[in-house]
Amino acid sequence: MKLSKRVLLKLKNKNKKLKPQKFKRLKRESLRGRVKGNQDRPRLSVYRSNENIYAQIIDDTTATTLLSCSTLDRDITLKAKTGRTCEASRLMGEKLAGLSLKQNITKIVFDRGPYLYHGRIKAVAEGARAGGLQF
Known part of the structure; x- marks a missing residue:
C-alpha cells in the first residue's frame, strides 16, 4: 500500500x-x-545499522557512486573492536576523506538521511572534516 x-x-x-x-x-x-549532489559537490550519504555504519559519495546528476567506505573495511576493523562505536565511525570518516582527496573531491554535501545529527553520524562528519573534506 x-x-x-x-x-x-x-x-x-x-x-x-x-x-x-x-x-x-x-x-x-x-x-x-x-540535499542534492552534483559534479562539483557530490553528496555524502550515510547509512547506520545496529552493527556497522556505511557511507557513499554519490553524484546525483549521473546517479553514480563515486566511492564508498564502511566500518567493515579491513583497516578499520583492525583499529576498532566493533563497528558500533563513535571511534570506528570517526576512523571511517577519515578514511573516506582520504579516498576522496585522492580522486580530487574536496567539497561535498552531507546527507544524514533519516538519522539525527548526533552520535555515530556526527562522528562520521567530524572524521571527514578532520580528513580534509569541506561541507
Missing part, C-alpha cells in the same frame, strides 16, 4: 497508526528534496 506524502503527514499529525518504516521513509524523502 503506497501512501502519498500528504497522507503520511496527516497520519503523523493525527497521531494515528504509522509504521516506523513508513515514517522513516517520509523523513528521508523530506530531507532528500533539500
Whole structure:
C-alpha cells in the first residue's frame, strides 16, 4: 500500500497508526528534496545499522557512486573492536576523506538521511572534516 506524502503527514499529525518504516521513509524523502549532489559537490550519504555504519559519495546528476567506505573495511576493523562505536565511525570518516582527496573531491554535501545529527553520524562528519573534506 503506497501512501502519498500528504497522507503520511496527516497520519503523523493525527497521531494515528504509522509504521516506523513508513515514517522513516517520509523523513528521508523530506530531507532528500533539500540535499542534492552534483559534479562539483557530490553528496555524502550515510547509512547506520545496529552493527556497522556505511557511507557513499554519490553524484546525483549521473546517479553514480563515486566511492564508498564502511566500518567493515579491513583497516578499520583492525583499529576498532566493533563497528558500533563513535571511534570506528570517526576512523571511517577519515578514511573516506582520504579516498576522496585522492580522486580530487574536496567539497561535498552531507546527507544524514533519516538519522539525527548526533552520535555515530556526527562522528562520521567530524572524521571527514578532520580528513580534509569541506561541507
